[in-house]
Amino acid sequence: MSKAAELANLIGNINAGGGGVNRNIFQNGGMNVAQRSTSVTGIGSGAVDACKTLDRIFIAHGNTDGRLTMTQTADGPSGFANCLKLDCTTADTSIAAGEYLQLKFKFEGQDLQTIKKGTSDAVPITVSFYVKGNGSATYMCELEDHDNSRNNQQQFAVTSSWNRVSLTFVADTTGAFDDDTAHSLSIIFWLHAGSTYTGGTYTANTWTGSVSAANRAVGISSFFSSTDNTFFLTGMQVEVGQNPTEFEHEPFERTLAKCQRYLLRYPYDGGTNGGYTRYGIGYCISSTETEVAFYPPVHMRADPSLTIGGSASDYYIWHANGDTALTSMSIEGGSTMEYLVVNAIASSGFSAGRAGSLNAYNNSTNFLQFDSEL
Numbered sequence: 001m002s003k004a005a006e007l008a009n010l011i012g013n014i015n016a017g018g019g020g021v022n023r024n025i026f027q028n029g030g031m032n033v034a035q036r037s038t039s040v041t042g043i044g045s046g047a048v049d050a051c052k053t054l055d056r057i058f059i060a061h062g063n064t065d066g067r068l069t070m071t072q073t074a075d076g077p078s079g080f081a082n083c084l085k086l087d088c089t090t091a092d093t094s095i096a097a098g099e100y101l102q103l104k105f106k107f108e109g110q111d112l113q114t115i116k117k118g119t120s121d122a123v124p125i126t127v128s129f130y131v132k133g134n135g136s137a138t139y140m141c142e143l144e145d146h147d148n149s150r151n152n153q154q155q156f157a158v159t160s161s162w163n164r165v166s167l168t169f170v171a172d173t174t175g176a177f178d179d180d181t182a183h184s185l186s187i188i189f190w191l192h193a194g195s196t197y198t199g200g201t202y203t204a205n206t207w208t209g210s211v212s213a214a215n216r217a218v219g220i221s222s223f224f225s226s227t228d229n230t231f232f233l234t235g236m237q238v239e240v241g242q243n244p245t246e247f248e249h250e251p252f253e254r255t256l257a258k259c260q261r262y263l264l265r266y267p268y269d270g271g272t273n274g275g276y277t278r279y280g281i282g283y284c285i286s287s288t289e290t291e292v293a294f295y296p297p298v299h300m301r302a303d304p305s306l307t308i309g310g311s312a313s314d315y316y317i318w319h320a321n322g323d324t325a326l327t328s329m330s331i332e333g334g335s336t337m338e339y340l341v342v343n344a345i346a347s348s349g350f351s352a353g354r355a356g357s358l359n360a361y362n363n364s365t366n367f368l369q370f371d372s373e374l
Contacts, residue, residue, distance in 0.1 A: 024248045025111055026187075027258040028056045029129075029236035031072060031082040035265040036369075039071040041089070044224075049104065051373060054084055055259035058104035066092035066101065066192065066224030076234045077130050077162035079249075083234035092192075092224040101192035101223055105236065106374040108301070109147065109177040109184035114240050118148070118176030127187060128166040128244040130235040133158040134228050137221035140190035141167055147184050148175025151211040154204050155219060164235070166244035172207040181301050183374040187238065190217035191231065192224045260298045264370040268309070268360065277360040279368055280342070282317075284350035290317045291332065292358045294340040294370070302372040306331035306342065309367035310360075317344055319356030324349035331370070340370060 033055040040052045047062035053070050067090035076083040084103075092099070116122045127141060137158040144151050150172065156165045177184040190197070193216075200214030208215075223229050235247040269277045282292030308315070308329055316323040324346045332341040344358055360366035 022248075023237075023239045023245065025107060025238040025240075026056070026105055026236050027262075028054060028255055029234075029238075029247065030080060030249060030255065031057075031076070031084050031234045031236075032252055033256050033259045034072045035259065035263055035267075039069065041069045043068050043070055044090070044101070051263070055263060056105065057084060058106060060100070060102040060104055060188075062098065062100055063096055063194075064092050064099040064101060064192065064224060065094075066090055066099075068101075068223070073232070075232065079247075080130065080234045083130075083232050086191075086223065086231040088224055088227050088229040090224075091227050092222075095192075095194045095222065095224075097194040097196045099192065099194040100190070100197060100217070103189040103191065103233070105187040105238070106183055107185040107187075107238075108374065109180050109182055112177045112184055113179055115171075115177070117145070117172050118174060120173055122171035122173045123240055124168050124171050124242040126166060126168045126237075126239050126241060126244050128164060128235070128237045128239075128247075129233060130162050130164050130247075131156070131158050132160060132162045132232045134230045135160050137223075137229075138219060139223075140188075140217045140220050142186075142188040142190060142216060143169055144186040144188060145172070145175060145177070145184070145207075146186065147178050148209070150175055150207050150209050151216065152205060152207045153202070153216060153218075155202070158231070162232075164244075168205075168242045168244075170205055170207070174207065174209070190220050192222045193217040193220060257298050260296070261301050262371075262373045264296055264298075264300065264304070266294075266368040268364050268366045276362060277366060278318075279358045279360065281355065281357050282342075282344070284317075284319065284352055284354045284356060286352050287348055287350050288346055290319075290344040290346075290350055290356050290358070292342045292344055294342065295338070296340065296370070300370065300372045301374070303333065304331065304340070304370035304372040307369040307371060309369075310363055310365045312345075314363050314366055315344070315358065315360050317346065317350065317356040318359050319350065319354050323359070342368075 044067040049060040073085040202218035
């Protein structure tokens with residue numbers, strides 16, 4: 001794209017209510033942040049809708065015998081250090097009616113107000129991304145409005161070379177997005193589906209209320225058709241207006257902060273402290289309980305849940321020059337804007353009023369994870 005064309009597209013989007021800076025509504029479009037893991041194998045079992053590797057990128061599947069590996073990979077097009085890679089490891093060529101495989105990107109309602117959806121001033125949304133596979137394939141990109149049960153679909157093509165796909169979805173004057181922190185919009189890539197989702201009629205770029213399930217993934221290829229199949233993605237950008245602009249690169253720390261609003265993970269420190277990771281400081285409130293305060297670097301979206309790596313006995317409170325192993329940990333509460341409190345429980349050994357630090361023994365599986373995903 002020439003500089004003149006890029007400027008014209010940007011000005012057009014600004015006139016539609018978009019912006020020159022922070023124009024990408026999606027977080028982690030460059031596939032740079034992967035707090036949970038950089039690689040997960042065996043994905044496909046059961047009905048799941050969750051982030052596995054890269055932050056803010058969900059994978060959803062159900063009723064399939066197909067399996068895949070999902071990785072953050074250094075194989076992006078020029079200008080991109082990272083990309084998402086899906087690699088089919090077990091094929092599923094006998095497709096049952098209710099099978100599906102999706103990539104999902106989820107958005108809060110308060111981040112979508114500039115789209116003006118549900119008003120006479122509603123504007124288009126442009127979704128652009130770089131994509132490649134092992135060969136030619138056709139998949140579906142769907143916008144799903146969760147506040148008003150409305151959907152819009154467009155097919156896109158994949159080849160064995162990196163290409164930038166740009167899809168502009170028409171403005172929708174029906175149904176406004178709620179102005180809150182809840183889940184209002186999903187962008188869904190349909191990569192595999194049975195007749196429940198493919199047996200209807202494909203109508204491109206049309207908003208429909210209470211869409212028939214059979215119309216959602218009509219005409220798509222099956223990612224699980226062969227163990228040769230791959231799917232690579234990066235440069236995911238969602239912006240206000242009908243004109244795709246160049247991908248908005250931003251400093252890593254800014255992307256990380258955006259992702260930490262939804263997930264904050266304190267990992268094992270790799271043994272830099274002699275193999276004993278220190279997570280936080282607290283105080284004993286009884287002989288069996290210590291409260292440990294955490295101060296998130298960003299305001300989290302909602303009160304988070306707590307997940308620990310390993311078992312509670314892998315962690316301990318260091319106090320009075322000794323360690324007391326834990327029997328359980330749970331999140332008590334706090335404020336998404338100021339602090340979080342973790343209750344560390346032991347069978348005995350604490351002294352009320354004594355300070356202590358929450359630590360993990362030398363175990364690479366240890367982590368504390370605060371989750372407030374949509």
